Amino acid sequence: MGKDLATAAFAPVDRVNYRDKVRSCMDALAQMLDAEAFDDREGMTGFEIELNLVDEDGRPAMRNAEVLARLGDPAFQTELGLFNLELNEPPRLISALGAYERDILDRLRRASEQAAKADTGLVLIGMLPTLTADDLVLANLSDNSRYRLLNDEMVGARGELFHLDIRGDERLLSTSDSIVPEAACTSVQFHLQVAPGRFARYWNASQAVAGPQVAVGANSPWFHGRRLWAETRIAVFDQATDVRPDELKAQGVRPRVWFGERWITSVFDLFEENVRYFPPLLPIMDDEDPLKVLTAGGVPHLGELRLHNGTVYRWNRPVYDVMDGRPHLRVENRVLPSGPTVVDLLANAAFYLGLTRQLAEEERPIWSQLPFATAADNFHRGARDGIDAVLHWPGKGEIAVTDLVRSVLLPKAGQGLDRFGVSPDDRDRLLGVIDNRCRTGRNGATWQTSAVREAERRGLTRDEALHDMLRRYRTHQETNAPVHTWPL
Template identity: 55%
Template sequence: MGEEVEQQEFSRADRTQHREKVRRNLDVFARMLREARFDTDDPMTGLEVELNLVDENGDPALKNAEVLEAIASPEFQTELGQFNIEINVAPATLREGGLTTFEESLRRSLNDAEEKASRSGAHQVMIGILPTLDEGHMEVNSLSSNPRYKLLSEQILSARGEDITINITGRDRLSTTADSIVPEAACTSTQFHVQTSPDDFADYWNASQAIAGVQLAVAANSPYLLGKELWRETRIPLFEQATDTRSDELKVQGVRPRVWFGERWVTSVFDLFEENVRYFPALLPITDDEDPLEVLESGGTPNLPELRLHNGTIYRWNRPVYDIAGGVPHLRVENRLLAAGPTVADTIANAAFYFGLVRFLAESERPLWSQMSFSAAEENFHVAAQQGIDAQIYWPGIGQVRATELVVRRLLPMAAEGLDSWGVEASVRDRLLGIIEQRCLLGTNGAEWFVNRMHQRGSEDRFDALRATLLEYRERMHTNEPAHTWD
């Protein structure tokens, strides 16, 4: 969820000073791009997974501080809600068994954390939205104790000038309000990171945008919120609405939302950072003492703290990241649109599909994004979020096509070739992409399994059925058998 900050108030002068410093950061960043000062030799990939905590009955357990103390591992960090934690898996190169390393490391860490967390009466669940959340969990006292979250909530509500409204219609309809950003905490995701050179960044970002709808369709895992059956990936509209700083009037005026798919294909990573500075006022105008130009001209690597903090408060589904490792700067695409779970095997299969497909498309002679409009990619994204594995999406040269058919017939071979380019072993490639293939052939992902089980329970009390189904889900999650095999 980003760097920790202290609780504070901001004056008009703070905001003016911060704006000037962010623009100075942006100028230095542009110079660094021109002078090719980035690590590009051996691209790394990374993985983060956000988790929910539940008690023995399947209800939310607001115990993340207690659980993190018991786990006592730097891999695990706090998240926005007290019923959330996050695990950051160490980066790896795919050519050196990175996918296997991710899978083994994630399983080992989660098993160890589950054993320790259970002593506190809390259990981990990998699912996009915890289906047993109710209105009582959507209050400000559910925020984690990190001052960043309270401060961010205050700034978003202040910028908005009124309570947050949530309106989502699926099979059921949800209409509610919130006086904090706690509804955002309901959204737990998996984030894939792929490092790239400045020259290749635009291709990787554009490719990530173009396949976002396909990713969502095959991996949807968030069908319930506050007892309502909504979109197959309800995280998407919920996150878009829960952090919206715009009043209705500003929406009508065309002001951009902070949770943003974007509005165009890009030609440089600079385009994205420049848009962030040009379109969005700072939510956390905290100014550091670093003089980035002085650091750069003395041979050092500037941290660009204001630019990075600002970038962290603009929630693109594919986010550009500037970071430093071992004193050397690098760039990453952070693919952050998928839900967590259902299992580690499903998660790593999703990673293999993304890493392979995005590389194939980024290195294609005729870019996919030169054959489709940006608005078509955005429409695919929201249609897939709403319909999940049954989604019909647009694809160049085909027109409207069922996402699962597109994946099986066209995209899996592309992803396989991309994984070969990364240097992934054939046996690992085939096993992980085989999970995606079977998911498509059987028409079953996490969301579809959960909804089907709920419908089978018939006329039971909705929350009793959600608890029972979630406990069954958690039990099967620990088998690490992919969700399409559960029935």
């Protein structure tokens, strides 16, 4: 979530000055886009992989500071909860997906060895099924000043308790006085570097495929002992960080966890919406004058705009960054949960990256045929129903997501991976994982659900069944066999 920030008390004038500074950043961004000042290389990706820490009984282990100290690896950072870590894999060419898999496995193996010295295990899973409400309290917020500030500002903006009301196979009603329940949501984010002139095509394509993407990759069916959505993480993240009381919802105020409301024609549209619709949460300014830097021939970092952008939680987020003195743009795809295995994660990446590339290249774009509201509905259907979802797709009408993926989307993903230069062996192996999930009807969410039900049939209580499932999940995860091959 970015660099540590010193604790601060914000006065009204701070927010006014910050808003002015963000607008200066927007002016600088517009000038840079007009001048074509950006790195226009494509075909680069990077991953952020969030992890859960557990003790020997499968309970959340509040030890991320101790584990980080033992790791001594800057690629690992804290996340919101004391039981979370984040692994930041450095960017590389998409054509090297096979090497990426080996490097992630190697880094996680070394991390697991060090974590074990703190009596802690690492788990890649969308939502840790052994979490309870007692774990998701302010005392278990990570020791990072930004998290504390963010919590305080969101709690203040909300002005009342946060409410969860999630209806799936079962129903959950819960309240919290902090944003810490968000820490239950562990995800993987794929970063896709895109040339500015083509950014809108890639973002629109990413939005169009979010429904099928989350449906086949769902891995978060359990929360607080209840079977909710296939990808409950979507609903929890949405509600646990919603700073709008009911009155603002009724007025149509937009949520900070946002799918969006329209197709775009430029990356500027997204940054402009973020500034127009969302008040600043962390009005902290640096000393840079972005317009002066630009006039002097430099590259501004646009710190205030980037900080503000980081507090608007789009499922596909625009990212401005500077590397080696050159600015570039990325789509940050935030749709998917962590896990179940590294090979599953890479298969999800191959499906997303290849499919998005192909759809972005097509002469008649999918977003000219698919209403935006339908894409948003597909996203929520995919999250709720997972691999059993029925979605709407142009030329197909209402279609089972498994049929849509196998007959339409996987061939396009293969073409897109070819365009990126991925080897045929890696292409076929990784997309084959997605195909076999659809063929068998088994992804992380269905395996977890079936494993718990099987344990309950053996006479275990729900709590015992969840612990038993997690124990078996961890055993299978260590093999790196794709989840569709896991026995029950």
